[in-house]
Amino acid sequence: MRQPSLPTIKLLFSRSAGLCNICGQSVLEKDVVIGDMAHVIAHSPDGPRGLRGQSGDNSYENLILLCLKDHRIVDRKKDLYPAEMLLEKKRCFEENIKKRIQFDFEYDQDLTSLNNLFIYIPIKKFYGMVSDLPFKISINFDAAGIFQDYFKDDPTFYPFRDSKLTNYWDNLLYDMHKIDELVKGYFSGDKFITLEERMKPKKAPDDMTVIHCTYINEGGFMYMNKSVFNRNQRDFLESEMTKLVNIFLENYHCFIKYIHEQYRTVKW
Ligand SMILES: [Zn+2]
Numbered sequence: 001m002r003q004p005s006l007p008t009i010k011l012l013f014s015r016s017a018g019l020c021n022i023c024g025q026s027v028l029e030k031d032v033v034i035g036d037m038a039h040v041i042a043h044s045p046d047g048p049r050g051l052r053g054q055s056g057d058n059s060y061e062n063l064i065l066l067c068l069k070d071h072r073i074v075d076r077k078k079d080l081y082p083a084e085m086l087l088e089k090k091r092c093f094e095e096n097i098k099k100r101i102q103f104d105f106e107y108d109q110d111l112t113s114l115n116n117l118f119i120y121i122p123i124k125k126f127y128g129m130v131s132d133l134p135f136k137i138s139i140n141f142d143a144a145g146i147f148q149d150y151f152k153d154d155p156t157f158y159p160f161r162d163s164k165l166t167n168y169w170d171n172l173l174y175d176m177h178k179i180d181e182l183v184k185g186y187f188s189g190d191k192f193i194t195l196e197e198r199m200k201p202k203k204a205p206d207d208m209t210v211i212h213c214t215y216i217n218e219g220g221f222m223y224m225n226k227s228v229f230n231r232n233q234r235d236f237l238e239s240e241m242t243k244l245v246n247i248f249l250e251n252y253h254c255f256i257k258y259i260h261e262q263y264r265t266v267k268w
Contacts, residue, residue, distance in 0.1 A: 004037055004058040011060050012037055017101075020067035021093040022074070027067055036071045037063045040086045048075040049083045064090045106161035111263055113157045118268040120146045126252060130179065134241035135224045137183065139217065144173050144180070162262070168255040175248035182240055184212045190232045192240075211237070 004012070018028045020035055027035025040063065041056030042048045049056075056062050064086050066074065074081040117123075121143050129138035151157045159166040186193040187209040198208075209229070215222035226234060259266055 002058060004060075004063060008058065008060045008063065009037065012063055012065050015094045015097065016065040016090075017097045019065070019093075019097075020070055021064050021090050022066060022070040024093075025067050027065060035065060035067045038066045038071045038074065040064055040083050040090075048078040049081075049086075109156065110160045110162050110165060111266060113151075113160060114259065114263055114266050114268075116157070117147070117151060118266070120150060123256070124268055127249065130245055130248065133179070133245050134182075134237045135226070136221050137215070138221055140220065141176070141179075143176055147173065165258065165262075168251065168258055171251045172248070172255055175244065175251055179241070179244050179248060182211070182237070182244060183215075186210055187229070187233050190230070190236070192236060209233070 003009075018026055020027055027033060039047070039056045039058075040049060041054070042050040043055050043057075044050055045052050045055060047056075074086065122140065123143075125138075126141065126143075129141040147158075160169070181194050181196070182192075184195045186195075186198050188207055193208075212222075214225045214228040216225055224237075229237065259268075
């Protein structure tokens with residue numbers, strides 16, 4: 001009986017990653033093949049799962065990669081292993097290999113992206129940077145700018161292949177944006193105006209207090225100069241900022257926890 005063609009052998013071994021389609025053991029030991037390309041329909045009509053008047057060929061469709069032990073079992077207990085079942089096992093096994101390779105590839109890409117991101121963004125220090133708001137904030141509390149400049153438009157980086165990771169990251173950026181909006185906002189009397197609203201082309205009120213200009217830079221932190229604000233303004237800032245920081249910290253902890261669980265080898 002002729003051997004399967006070289007393309008058929010390549011196809012069979014590569015799609016199964018060199019593993020037995022039943023037990024998953026490798027059929028290769030160093031450079032020796034210790035498994036078989038078993039026939040689903042035997043070459044001889046009298047062989048396992050043989051068909052009268054027909055002989056199974058050496059095509060990829062009629063072969064399944066098995067270890068020696070499983071080859072012996074399926075051929076001896078042929079009633080327990082009909083052709084349809086073997087073909088289904090092969091289909092599922094090859095499908096799983098494909099999914100696994102795809103998953104590993106995407107996982108590695110996300111891991112590389114996170115490692116690169118954390119070179120620029122000191123994510124683990126974020127908690128200490130904002131936990132004393134509105135009275136104190138680190139001048140390094142920034143992810144959006146760095147992300148925008150280096151990563152956002154790079155399709156190999158973002159969105160992450162893991163949609164959950166993308167979701168956590170987007171939430172974090174949004175929360176940081178809201179905090180930034182408040183710090184860079186204005187008061188006109190007791191009315192709060194965001195930077196965005198301030199930039200709209202209309203006459204600015206005369207009595208503007210710019211919030212971020214009231215912070216004093218010292219040792220990497222900006223300290224709020226409380227004396228600039230009246231009681232109502234201070235109350236507003238404190239309550240709004242507390243709300244935003246709490247939301248941020250909640251999402252921040254979710255993000256950190258998710259990375260701890262899913263990307264254990266990340267460098268940060
Ligand atoms: Zn096996």
